[in-house]
Amino acid sequence: MSKLWVIIKREYAQVVKKKSFLIGIILTPAFMAMVIILPAMLATKKPDTVENIAIIDTDGQGIGERFAEGIKAYKLDDSSPAYNVTEILNLNPDDSVAADRARKRLDSLILAKSLKSYLIIDNGIESNDSCFMVAKSFGLQTSRRFDKVISRILSEMRLEKSEINLGTDSVMTLTRRIVFEQQAPGGKERDFLTTYFAGLIFIMIIFVTVVTYGQVLMRSVIEEKNSRIVEVMVSSVSPFQLMGGKIIGLGLASLTQVGIWVALGAIIYVFKGNINIAPAISDTVFNPVFIIYFICFMLLGYLMYSTIFALIGAIVNNEKEAQNFIFPVTMLNILPILMGSYIIQEPESTLVTVLSLIPFLTPTMMILRLNIMGPETFSFVNPIIFEATLGVILTFLATLGIIWVTGRIFRVGILMYGKRPTLPEILRWITYK
Amino acid sequence: MDDYLKLVNIRKAYGEKVAVNNLSLSVPKGSIYGIIGPNGAGKTTTIRMIMDIIAPDAGDILINGGKVTGEFKNNVGYLPEERGLYKKMTLEEVIVFFAELKGFPKSRTLELIDGWLEKMSLSDYKKKKVEELSKGMQQKLQFITTVIHQPEMIILDELFSGLDPLNIELIKDILMEEKRNGITILFSTHVMEQAEKLCDFICLINKGQKVLDGKLADVKAKFGSNTLQVDMEGDGAFSREIPGVEDMIEFNNYIELKMTPDADTQEILRRLAEKVKIRRFEIMEPSLYEIFIKVARIDPRELIEEQAGHV
Numbered sequence: 001m002s003k004l005w006v007i008i009k010r011e012y013a014q015v016v017k018k019k020s021f022l023i024g025i026i027l028t029p030a031f032m033a034m035v036i037i038l039p040a041m042l043a044t045k046k047p048d049t050v051e052n053i054a055i056i057d058t059d060g061q062g063i064g065e066r067f068a069e070g071i072k073a074y075k076l077d078d079s080s081p082a083y084n085v086t087e088i089l090n091l092n093p094d095d096s097v098a099a100d101r102a103r104k105r106l107d108s109l110i111l112a113k114s115l116k117s118y119l120i121i122d123n124g125i126e127s128n129d130s131c132f133m134v135a136k137s138f139g140l141q142t143s144r145r146f147d148k149v150i151s152r153i154l155s156e157m158r159l160e161k162s163e164i165n166l167g168t169d170s171v172m173t174l175t176r177r178i179v180f181e182q183q184a185p186g187g188k189e190r191d192f193l194t195t196y197f198a199g200l201i202f203i204m205i206i207f208v209t210v211v212t213y214g215q216v217l218m219r220s221v222i223e224e225k226n227s228r229i230v231e232v233m234v235s236s237v238s239p240f241q242l243m244g245g246k247i248i249g250l251g252l253a254s255l256t257q258v259g260i261w262v263a264l265g266a267i268i269y270v271f272k273g274n275i276n277i278a279p280a281i282s283d284t285v286f287n288p289v290f291i292i293y294f295i296c297f298m299l300l301g302y303l304m305y306s307t308i309f310a311l312i313g314a315i316v317n318n319e320k321e322a323q324n325f326i327f328p329v330t331m332l333n334i335l336p337i338l339m340g341s342y343i344i345q346e347p348e349s350t351l352v353t354v355l356s357l358i359p360f361l362t363p364t365m366m367i368l369r370l371n372i373m374g375p376e377t378f379s380f381v382n383p384i385i386f387e388a389t390l391g392v393i394l395t396f397l398a399t400l401g402i403i404w405v406t407g408r409i410f411r412v413g414i415l416m417y418g419k420r421p422t423l424p425e426i427l428r429w430i431t432y433k
Numbered sequence: 434m435d436d437y438l439k440l441v442n443i444r445k446a447y448g449e450k451v452a453v454n455n456l457s458l459s460v461p462k463g464s465i466y467g468i469i470g471p472n473g474a475g476k477t478t479t480i481r482m483i484m485d486i487i488a489p490d491a492g493d494i495l496i497n498g499g500k501v502t503g504e505f506k507n508n509v510g511y512l513p514e515e516r517g518l519y520k521k522m523t524l525e526e527v528i529v530f531f532a533e534l535k536g537f538p539k540s541r542t543l544e545l546i547d548g549w550l551e552k553m554s555l556s557d558y559k560k561k562k563v564e565e566l567s568k569g570m571q572q573k574l575q576f577i578t579t580v581i582h583q584p585e586m587i588i589l590d591e592l593f594s595g596l597d598p599l600n601i602e603l604i605k606d607i608l609m610e611e612k613r614n615g616i617t618i619l620f621s622t623h624v625m626e627q628a629e630k631l632c633d634f635i636c637l638i639n640k641g642q643k644v645l646d647g648k649l650a651d652v653k654a655k656f657g658s659n660t661l662q663v664d665m666e667g668d669g670a671f672s673r674e675i676p677g678v679e680d681m682i683e684f685n686n687y688i689e690l691k692m693t694p695d696a697d698t699q700e701i702l703r704r705l706a707e708k709v710k711i712r713r714f715e716i717m718e719p720s721l722y723e724i725f726i727k728v729a730r731i732d733p734r735e736l737i738e739e740q741a742g743h744v
Contacts (some may be wrong), residue, residue, distance in 0.1 A: 006533040227517025232578075235484040235511040236534040236578070237690065417515075 007245025
């Protein structure tokens with residue numbers, strides 16, 4: 001036991017003392033925030049300078065002018081107009097030569113960057129329901145605004161021409177859109193994006209621990225194998241103790257990392273009590289049932305995958321050879337992220353249920369499902385609790401099996417240098433005395 | 434003398450290839466025991482079985498008459514053929530770590546560490562990282578990690594590989610000192626000249642089988658004094674033809690002539706002097722090397738190539 005402890009101590013110290021550990025603690029959440037928040041922020045960011053736009057109108061009903069009026073409502077931060085209509089070209093619908101010439105001229109203005117975009121309002125826009133804009137790049141926000149303004153103008157025009165004896169304004173009021181909210185049972189607010197991101201954060205924690213520390217473990221095995229240290233090691237401890245010491249030592253290092261993140265999060269939460277956490281996230285974070293399963297799956301996931309990485313380390317000779325094996329293992333962890341949007345929509349579908357009971361996928365998939373279903377009590381009548389518990393048991397059994405097989409292969413593999421073993425050879429190692 | 438270590442008919446095969454076949458040997462307590470043989474003879478496999486790194490297919494390994502236990506692992510210092518240490522740790526950390534793995538208390542290691550570093554002229558590097566050391570220094574450091582926990586037995590695989598002559602002398606002196614302290618030393622080598630200077634007992638093995646074993650002095654006496662070693666300038670190939678010369682082995686700087694029992698040494702020297710310039714000559718006991726060739730009945734050229742490639 002004390003020898004196991006000596007190995008645990010060394011593996012732990014080797015990781016925690018490194019500068020990269022500290023950098024990882026700071027950079028990983030920063031990176032996660034960047035990946036999740038930045039694209040959303042950028043996409044909805046207000047343009048900070050006025051955009052010059054032009055309009056070609058061949059419809060002849062003054063839609064161009066009404067559009068120019070309509071978009072005046074959009075302002076920049078300093079409350080100056082967001083769009084500047086440089087020209088409105090009212091052209092004869094039959095004069096295609098003039099239209100072509102106008103488009104060519106505006107195209108060249110766009111290329112010269114003196115114009116951001118132009119809008120083409122074709123003859124018959126009312127009935128064919130389409131309209132298009134020309135630009136070098138399309139801002140999500142600008143297109144939404146243009147769409148909204150044009151649609152509104154067209155609705156108004158149709159109303160004016162119709163037989164309905166009502167004021168335009170009152171019809172617009174009557175047909176206004178509602179705010180459509182999603183709620184989880186129990187009256188809690190839920191929406192697709194925050195649910196997805198909340199799940200993603202937890203999956204990322206598992207992913208980072210499993211893949212990062214798994215690979216640290218693998219590299220450590222390869223290093224000991226290449227430097228032949230392993231031979232001295234197994235003359236002092238059993239290969240199983242060596243493997244176990246490494247897995248536990250690095251596991252503690254990764255727990256330290258996650259622990260620091262949790263502590264930092266708690267500090268931020270306590271000292272900035274008014275911070276606005278999306279309900280989907282706070283529901284999850286403060287749900288003890290979820291947290292218990294999360295801890296189970298994180299530990300099991302780490303144990304299972306780090307053992308697999310130890311196995312890879314024991315059968316390869318260098319990191320280059322290892323790459324071939326790392327890819328499929330990483331894919332198993334990424335699959336739930338790729339399938340994320342489907343899982344959120346259909347968390348109880350047969351496909352998702354079956355996949356989430358495959359031990360390699362259980363830790364991440366089950367976390368995502370638990371996050372969506374948000375069970376609050378341990379009631380085995382609740383199918384998700386039953387399935388999650390079954391998942392824990394299956395993953396636990398699979399992990400034991402993997403540890404046993406790896407232990408058998410590890411003790412032979414770490415002493416094999418040079419030629420990479422073939423699969424039949426590796427299988428034969430399992431039966432060695 | 435009691436035997437500290439005893440191997441009884443051990444055997445190990447890798448698939449079809451038999452690495453060690455029916456090997457028995459006894460290492461007396463407090464002796465220096467050399468397992469000697471060419472590369473591929475089964476030395477490393479034998480040592481790994483003693484260290485319980487691999488299990489023998491058959492046979493027994495006995496320590497002080499009993500089975501190998503976890504306690505033995507703590508009481509032995511092992512230097513494997515291929516050397517290596519954690520590059521990113523300091524010398525002090527590495528030494529403490531390996532001693533702790535042997536169950537040796539950290540406080541005791543810290544008491545002994547300065548003395549050992551001094552002995553190996555590594556004192557200035559105590560707090561430096563292993564990667565800052567030269568290859569030779571790393572070898573000396575690894576030797577410290579092998580012996581600092583005061584083992585009862587030291588096992589060294591291919592002891593001399595990678596060591597420069599100066600360090601070979603240093604390590605030899607230390608081994609002699611350890612022997613005086615009653616420690617049993619077992620090492621393997623293919624460099625027979627070195628083994629000869631160090632061993633009390635030898636075991637010659639070839640192709641996984643014991644060729645010969647016993648006390649070095651007894652072995653030598655048995656094979657008599659019939660070798661003439663000549664250090665000379667010129668091509669000595671013709672000496673094979675001189676009457677009274679039974680066989681000739683050519684080394685880089687000298688030749689060894691194996692003489693028939695009735696050979697006239699003076700006559701042989703005269704014939705040699707006619708064609709080459711003799712710098713030194715000596716009538717000597719047969720070298721281990723010669724004995725090995727004779728007993729194992731292998732083609733000496735095979736061995737010479739072996740040695741040229743590895744010395």
